[in-house]
Amino acid sequence: MEFTHRRIVVIDDDSLDREQIVRLLGSDFQILSADSARQGLDHCQNQNPDCVLLDYRLPDADGIATLQKITPSGIPVIMLTGEGDEEVAATAIKTGAFDYFAKKRLDKVRLHSAIQRAIEHADLRRRLSRTRQELEDLVGMATSELKTPLEDIERTLRTALVDMADDGSVRSRSLVSRSADTANDLRMMVDQLLHQTQVDEDLETLDWVDMNDAVTVATERLVDSIQASGAKIRYGDLPMIWGDRSNLIQLIQNLLSNAIKFCEAETPLIDVRAESKSGQWLLTVSDNGIGIPIHESEDIFVPLKRLYSNDEYPGHGLGLAACRKITQQHGGRIWLQDSDSNGSMFCIALPDRSAEMPING
Secondary structure, three states, rough: OOOOEEEEEEEEEOHHHHHHHHHHHHHHHHEEEEOHHHHHHHHHHHHHOOOEEEOOEOOOHHHHHHHHHHHHHOOOEEEEEOOOOHHHHHHHHHHHOEEEEEEEEOOOOHHHHHHHHHHHHHHHHHHHHHHHHHHHHHHHHHHHHHHHHHHHHHHHHHHHHHHHHHHOOOOHHHHHHHHHHHHHHHHHHHHHHHHHHHHHHHHOOOOEHHHHHHHHHHHHHHHHHHHHHHHEEEEOOOOEEEEOOOHHHHHHHHHHHHHOOOOOOOEEEEEEEEEEEEOEEEEEEEEEEOOOOOOHHHHOOOOOOOOOOOOOOOOOHHHOOOOOOOOHHHEEEEEEOOOOOOOOEEEEEEEHHHHHOOOOO
């Protein structure tokens, strides 16, 4: 893979440091310099760079906040700082930086090697993303083709069941009823698969979403199961998130539905909370349910993967997979928090873009 003449954006307000970095890069790259986050972001948006070298301290923005704005584009970022700081390094890598260097330790070989690896990694991610999209398109087409036949099968079986009411044997009616229920179950699974493949398309409509409102709508949709279980859902003082309203509601709805379903307590208790942390909103959904073994913390997000049989807890194993996809599409992540207490706690980290929100809301 050819790495010469790749376009590199250097964002650093210190002219001496910037000149030193440009010298280390040499003539092997096309270099775009920026002395502010605003100018650097403009280069990223309009010049299609292959990699960004980003100073941690900038006059008009925090380096981590700037990193959060760049990473959704898929452009690899290498974070730079005047002094080595393990905490800053950990935060940068966790937020999406490919690598991290103290400027005083930089040399030409290390810098060129890091840029090469960053570009290779980004190219690989793009190829994987294209392949994944092709597979999702295939699943979308297949499930669309399955939906109508399954509806026809269920409708036919229900009609046959009505016709058999007077002259059919008990065993025959039972078999037909079970088959109709199976067809209905498959149709519902196809609907959820279709929803999975449509998340990318839905994210075209982005706006400020009041997460208090999102929880309210989710609870309204779950009113039957909430009333049947006696569940109590507590929330309040949740943030405004930049994203797709319908998908963020679906994210909360899936988590609440799971918390209600997997609870054997007399009264399911569910808390939805949020706090601002390191340039992100950390939302948590905790419950007093049966809990999830921590060694299963990744398997639960795999589509169609189930920890319990359908007889124990009905479902299709797609709800949490949808949660992960929605979260990732919003530039965030979701995970199961390890806890010694009863129940489960799901954590969702989403970019905090409140500084960009209009004053009038």
